[in-house]
Amino acid sequence: MSYIFLYALVGMGLFTLGLYALIIHAHLLRKILAINIMGSGVFLVLVALAARTEGAAPDPVPHAMVITGIVVAVSATALALALMLRVRSETGRAELDEEPLSKFDD
Amino acid sequence: MNWDTWLPLLIVLSSLLVALVIFVLPEDRSKTRTTLNLGGAALKIVLVGIMVWGVFNGHHYETRLPLLPGLDLVLRADALSMLFVALSAGLWMLTTVYAVGYLEDSPHRSRFFGFFSLCVTATVGVALAGNLITFLLFYELLTLATYPLIVHRGTEAARKAGRTYLIYTLAGGALLLLATIWLYTLTGTLEFTARGFLSTLDSSHHPVLVIIFVLLITGLGVKAAIFPLHGWLPQAMVAPAPVSALLHAVAVVKAGAFGIIRVVYDVFGIEFSASLGVTLPLAIVAAVTIIYASMRALFQDDLKRRLAFSTVSQVSYIILGIAIVGPMATIGGMVHLVHQGVMKITLFFCAGNLAETLGIHKISEMNGVGRRMPWTMAAFTIGAFGMIGAPPLAGFISKWYLGLGALEAGQDWVIFVLAGSSLLNAGYFLPILYVSWFKEPAGSWPAERCFGRYETALALLAPPVITAILALTLGLLASAPFSPLEWARFITTLEYAP
Amino acid sequence: MNNTGENTIPLSLRLLLMVLLTVMAVGLAYAVLSLPAQAPGLSVYAVENINISGVSNPVTAVLLNYRAYDTFLELGVLLLALLGVWSLGCAGCQHQSSPGPVLDSLSRLLVPILIMVSGYLLWAGAHAPGGAFQAGSVLGAAGVLLLLAGWRIHAGLAGLPLRIALVLGVAVFALVGAVLILPGGQLLAFPPAYAGGLILLFETVATLSIAISLTALFLGADPDEEDAS
């Protein structure tokens, strides 16, 4: 078991923390940040485990996947931020109108 | 592909296409619409005539289209379907004439006649269905096509009646679907076969078959208005008179009754049904319905509601005839399918005439109406006596064979049901006849309208008179070739093993 | 930033959530630890084919040759995000910042350096870490800096020319990729002899598109429409 797994575990930790923050926080900016942290967690897992084999060069495929993933994340974040600004200009606040935890609408 | 494979489809299409064209027809093209309606009806009668002749001479008419892998949409002409097709085609013609007169100048006629034709399409489809899935298809189409007719007036009461109708029929349809598929998974076939196709199944399936039988009969019993599933029918009286006539005499309740005939004879087989022990309970349910509905009819002042309860009662005669296992009773039940249709449509036409011409809806308003509208009331009288079962009218023939069949099958109790029912029939029809012929008119009618030189418009008057004469003829010439009675005999020979 | 959000959730629910997420985290960790300790993944294949891929950096080979289709779609995502942002019509959402003298001189200093760095990254991508995305984001940063300093695109370029620049990456990928089918190949199948050149072409247009898209995303609204309103 190499130290590489530590990175992967940190990635999983970020993923979980991000999810917690996403659910708990009402402010949209925090939610967007939380999603980004989750994304970073996934990317960390992907990249870290690519270097598992000792002595060998890291596997390039996950690296490429992460680069692709980052661009996707950037794009999504940009759209999310713009949407957040629109929501704020329309409703006066940057929150979804319901309780963050109440997932059942009725 | 030849004529024999196209004819059943053509019979269905002859009203389906009419329906589709009428839907897109502008409201004010009433001439075109009437022409289409009558043309379609006439064409259908001709086609059905050809088919009846062909079937009698041993032709085999069948249209088969793939519906699902292993399951076809089958339209087939056999002796039983001919009985119902001929009834539908004949009465459709008359009802169309009547409806054209009845709805003159009322709004939404395109919609009305469109669904009207669709309704007949569905009925003919039900009649010609060669397997259970095809039957189901047209049976549900019938539900959908009649709903707009029931709510046609657009009043709150109409919408409520429509809702009740849907709740009953959609739930019934769901049971039917469930039972049909269940049956299919057991047998792999759904083709109607004389004497049924289930008797070869392993006896371990018999309890399941009983459940399926109950599901099927319950699903069909909704439309056939078997007690306690009849609740929608009296409510549906808010519909215009031609619709009531169609619902009660031809389409909806008959589709249910016809379905029960199909299930008992051509799915389960009458002898196999009897061996499963399901026929006696069915007979008892039918008997209860007959008596219960007749009692309810006694206490209705609204004319159409009284007729509605009478329908509930009379349709169960058909079911009773099937459930008493035996050739004679079968003849009685089958022939009543036709006879009841002809008689009941007469009564509803007459009720519609009273409402349309004089604004009469209640029996208490009918004093002396026989003097104002003698032709209408004469037709009504013939229909009513037919219902009671007075000889030599059509109704007598039905009851005679039912009684004979019951004795033949050793089910003597049925005689008491028949007698009791006849008494009750007399109990709710004779007072109507009495007040309309022998009481003095009150002076003015609730809402009288003038319709030219006859007592009412000719389009309204002719249909009941014709059907009344027909009811008389069916009784007098019951033994003539091609009469419903002879046809029912013909069917019976097919259904019972020699 | 307001802090109403956190307090509206009852403590009990938060505790429940923590418990659930802890269970999930344990599961995730267990999954990671159960993975085989050593795995080459696809590096063997990637290295095997590196000679015919046109570049010597395996990550670039994956991005622009082996899995160039992913990259193509991903440029599509970037363009799409821009379309989405523009469709929101958020012209008035962003408040303008007036640049101070520090920002002004900083941008004068930094922008040329950023452009140079970007150019280097683009070139280096063929054999070392680097490539279109790195180059594009650095160039995009230069654009953002310019925007902060108050620079705006010339009105004459805000319409079709800007749009062409934005779609350049996707368009070139689609066009060249499709043209490669004609001699009997597959979509985006580079003949080894031309692979190096083609990849450089792709990287260049991708760098430009990415940089301009990022800058435009930062601006937030269609400059053409902004002028109109």
Next chain:
Amino acid sequence: MIEMHWVVIVILLPLTGAVVCFLWPRQTVVSGLITAVGLFASVLGLTWQVLEQGALRYAVGGWGAPLGIDLYVDGLSLLMLIVTAVVGLAISVYSSAYFRLDRAKHFWPLWLFLWAALNALFLSADIFNIYVTLELMGLAAVALVALSGGANALTAAMRYLLVSLLGSLFYLMGVALLYHSYGSVDIAILSQRVESSPAVWVAIGLMVAGLLLKTALFPLHFWLPPAHSSAPAPVSALLSALVVKASFYILLRLWLEVFPLTNTVPGQFALGQFGLAQILGLLGAAAVLWGGIQALRQTRLKLLVAYSTVLQIGYLFLAFPLASIIGWKAALYLLLAHAVAKTAMFMAAGNILFYGGHDRIADLDRVAQRLPLTLSAFGLAGISLMGLPPSGGFIAKWLLLEAAIRSGQWWWGLMLIVGGLLTGAYVFKVIGYAFTRSDLPHEPGFVPKRMEWVALVMALLAIVLGLFAPLPLALLEIGSPFGESLR
């Protein structure tokens, strides 16, 4: 003869169309419509090719799996492409009349991007590539929802975006675990290598959770009704008809190919999958009840239709515990029928909204009677959703019921019956108002005839699907996506 690369064309064409629409906004409607027609034709070309040659595998870049990305067409993906093409064409025609130019110039590029994403998604044989297409689809869908503006739509879009991203990340984490377990992201290769292991189980859990969230299966449906009801009508239609189906498709594909293990100790994994299937079935049943009851309670037409989607999604998941070829086919046929019928229904709702300026169900009588074509479309679509014959919905219901009874799990079939009755109740709740008469309180809006006719054509198609079932069902057999038939 030159082999046509239809597989590539159906992805590149909409992308090119989107770019052209974006570059020349003034001609956007024309470019968009031309693209739509061309795309429809291309899918027909692909269909013909697949019918001739059977399932196709296409190695993008010529590398082939595992290094490169493969595209794969079999009956399952082909059906999805056809559904998308049919619904897409209808939505394009409808939208060409629905949007004014100021919104059309945004709608068309986004919609064509979405179409490209859907096609790419259905064709992809690579689970990482599927992630990219998922994101492409999700962002386009969010932007389209936001297109109608206003606080409701924007908030719904925002929630939808967060949900969509969250679902994708769960999915991506699963991809990461699978890749690092087996060194490939190709579905076919994975299906040979996957064995029961903790990492695989966690990956399955993550991917299923993420995809269920995107598919809006109860209780993860919370985002759907606001998003689908506040979007512009054509967008609502394509979201309900296509977008939620895309994530369902991925789930199904993974379920059929990646998740099952035949080459390992059967007991453990089979039991696990059995349990998961039962859970999915239960959630589906709950969705049927919840969606149906909620739909009945709605006072706004578009929300009613949106909840009807929640119900219909529940149906799809009833196929999982049945686990039979006939059950899967039923689910796919249901998907097809629902896509067509729901498109018609949302279009009809859009027309009513267009005409009357509101979609309050209680006041529909003022509007409905004056739009007979639209109302017919609504009614016919409703028949299919109810599963009454003859309609596509009936065929699907029949097959699903048959599968349920054959597998001895009749209780799932019962849910179909209950769902059908609930659907009947809410459809006729709307239809009932069409027959009462009342006056229109204000000047009605003008509904272009094209919008009415498209809705009706789609509704008729939903009915006709009940008469030509053997064709699509045979199509599904290509490449045996559901395993070899035992017959």
